[in-house]
Amino acid sequence: AQKVTQAQTEISVVEKEDVTLDCVYETRDTTYYLFWYKQPPSGELVFLIRRNSFDEQNEISGRYSWNFQKSTSSFNFTITASQVVDSAVYFCALSEAPDSSASKIIFGSGTRLSIRP
Amino acid sequence: EAGVAQSPRYKIIEKRQSVAFWCNPISGHATLYWYQQILGQGPKLLIQFQNNGVVDDSQLPKDRFSAERLKGVDSTLKIQPAKLEDSAVYLCASSFIRDEQYFGPGTRLTVT
Numbered sequence: 001a002q003k004v005t006q007a008q009t010e011i012s013v014v015e016k017e018d019v020t021l022d023c024v025y026e027t028r029d030t031t032y033y034l035f036w037y038k039q040p041p042s043g044e045l046v047f048l049i050r051r052n053s054f055d056e057q058n059e060i061s062g063r064y065s066w067n068f069q070k071s072t073s074s075f076n077f078t079i080t081a082s083q084v085v086d087s088a089v090y091f092c093a094l095s096e097a098p099d100s101s102a103s104k105i106i107f108g109s110g111t112r113l114s115i116r117p
Numbered sequence: 118e119a120g121v122a123q124s125p126r127y128k129i130i131e132k133r134q135s136v137a138f139w140c141n142p143i144s145g146h147a148t149l150y151w152y153q154q155i156l157g158q159g160p161k162l163l164i165q166f167q168n169n170g171v172v173d174d175s176q177l178p179k180d181r182f183s184a185e186r187l188k189g190v191d192s193t194l195k196i197q198p199a200k201l202e203d204s205a206v207y208l209c210a211s212s213f214i215r216d217e218q219y220f221g222p223g224t225r226l227t228v229t
């Protein structure tokens with residue numbers, strides 16, 4: 001069965017610090033997608049990234065970067081030079097059998113990130 | 118482009134009462150999802166529609182929850198009767214490309 005674990009329940013850092021959010025997943029499939037979503041206080045989940053299981057290249061988007069390592073079943077998310085606006089709950093998620101109509105996304109329990117000015 | 122719309126944003130009811138939530142997906146999105154997010158947890162899929170057909174409702178408590186998507190556009194999720202443990206945020210999402218889901222603002226339900 002698929003499972004997503006975000007061991008860090010809460011993280012608090014001072015503005016401009018770098019911070020890494022950990023995500024470990026379990027799946028029996030060889031084909032799957034991994035995601036990160038941001039949930040600000042307004043409550044709406046904002047899509048950040050989708051990564052195919054066959055693409056292990058790290059990705060950078062501005063201050064955000066993602067490190068995907070199949071060997072350790074991890075998909076970690078780093079924010080460089082954090083800002084107060086980055087404060088939110090971040091969810092890692094997994095979708096198996098992405099070409100199947102029965103595919104569904106399983107979310108981790110989330111990491112609450114607080115950036116202090 | 119307008120996002121996923123949900124109403125109401127907040128609802129407070131007493132246990133054993135009924136409640137209904139409405140979702141209007143992004144235009145052209147054939148797939149619609151309802152999630153339940155209990156405080157401190159990640160969203161849990163309740164039901165997934167492809168057009169007006171149900172793809173997955175394995176985690177929907179069918180004795181009290183029901184959902185429909187008439188005409189393959191808007192959707193309604195109903196709880197009847199509500200229990201205390203149904204207090205949560207109910208999120209609607211829609212997608213055009215598989216697995217790229219766009220979420221609405223959610224409806225926060227409090228059952229007292």
